[in-house]
Amino acid sequence: MTEILKGSLVAKKIKESMAERIKELESKGKTSTIGVVRLGSDPSDISYEKSIIKSCEKLGIKSIVYEKDENISTDDLMQFMDVLNKNDYISGILLFRPLPKHIDEERIRTSISPDKDVDCMHPLNLELIFEGDMEGFAPATPKAAMEILIHNNIELEGKNVVIINRSMVVGKPLAMMLLQKNATVTICHSRTKNLEELTRNADIVVTALGKAKYFDKKYFTEKSIVIDVGVSLDREGNLSGDVDFDSVSDFVEAITPVPGGVGSVTTTVLLNQVVKACFRQLTEDR
Numbered sequence: 434m435t436e437i438l439k440g441s442l443v444a445k446k447i448k449e450s451m452a453e454r455i456k457e458l459e460s461k462g463k464t465s466t467i468g469v470v471r472l473g474s475d476p477s478d479i480s481y482e483k484s485i486i487k488s489c490e491k492l493g494i495k496s497i498v499y500e501k502d503e504n505i506s507t508d509d510l511m512q513f514m515d516v517l518n519k520n521d522y523i524s525g526i527l528l529f530r531p532l533p534k535h536i537d538e539e540r541i542r543t544s545i546s547p548d549k550d551v552d553c554m555h556p557l558n559l560e561l562i563f564e565g566d567m568e569g570f571a572p573a574t575p576k577a578a579m580e581i582l583i584h585n586n587i588e589l590e591g592k593n594v595v596i597i598n599r600s601m602v603v604g605k606p607l608a609m610m611l612l613q614k615n616a617t618v619t620i621c622h623s624r625t626k627n628l629e630e631l632t633r634n635a636d637i638v639v640t641a642l643g644k645a646k647y648f649d650k651k652y653f654t655e656k657s658i659v660i661d662v663g664v665s666l667d668r669e670g671n672l673s674g675d676v677d678f679d680s681v682s683d684f685v686e687a688i689t690p691v692p693g694g695v696g697s698v699t700t701t702v703l704l705n706q707v708v709k710a711c712f713r714q715l716t717e718d719r
């Protein structure tokens with residue numbers, strides 16, 4: 434029997450621990466607030482945004498979405514980030530990525546105040562992850578994948594994990610978090626040869642390709658634990674993961690569904706970090 438690794442159970446646990454801290458902030462007259470910056474309207478951004486707004490309402494966190502023209506210049510976007518940095522009502526900032534190609538991502542990454550960098554885009558925060566320090570802000574998506582593995586008591590020590598994604602938002606930071614737990618990590622990408630062989634030999638496969646239903650049975654075995662980070666629309670326009678869920682869900686050892694898997698935990702991890710940022714700013718004010 435394939436185990437379905439539902440995100441909702443993990444998210445619930447994290448939310449329970451957040452509720453008290455949000456109350457404590459309220460008693461001090463502080464409302465945690467997230468500023469979400471979106472350029473254009475990519476479906477995976479929109480999906481995340483919906484999920485953030487819904488969770489914020491439930492938790493008592495304030496969310497403000499800033500929709501900017503996708504043709505905005507790097508300079509204008511940097512200036513806007515600075516406006517948010519200086520706005521005392523905003524506890525944390527999320528800028529959806531990947532950014533449009535014309536934007537100089539390196540300059541944008543350093544334009545966010547490290548204290549409001551709740552999705553860990555600034556090199557100073559990312560460096561802590563690469564050093565194995567988990568006390569700061571972590572990138573929400575890879576942290577969510579870790580939370581799912583850990584909450585389900587999936588052994589990581591000495592396990593072979595294959596990650597299909599080499600970005601700074603998912604693949605690279607996830608590799609560092611897994612290394613910290615003594616897993617053996619392989620990062621795969623578009624030039625990887627014999628991907629099937631690699632995934633079939635892994636204990637755990639994490640996919641973040643962004644191609645709906647791309648991976649079918651031939652990539653896995655009965656022992657595979659599959660963490661599907663992909664969020665895209667299939668041919669019918671339905672939200673779908675990278676894995677053809679119906680074709681493998683009776684076959685592999687365990688798998689996260691989409692929707693209802695990594696995404697729901699990502700949102701919770703992100704908002705948890707907004708609360709954390711708000712607390713830190715409170716202590717700094719005094």
Ligand SMILES: Nc1nc(=O)c2c([nH]1)NC[C@@H]1CN(c3ccc(C(=O)N[C@@H](CCC(=O)O)C(=O)O)cc3)C=[N+]21
Nearest residue numbers: 477478480481484528529530574664692693696697699
């Ligand atoms: N800087 C940055 N960090 C990210 O982590 C990031 C990003 N940019 N850009 C977009 C992708 C995509 N992503 C999602 C997270 C949660 C859901 C989510 O909660 N989805 C719900 C469904 C929501 C619905 O119904 O539309 C679910 O899977 O259950 C979706 C997508 C994070 N990303």
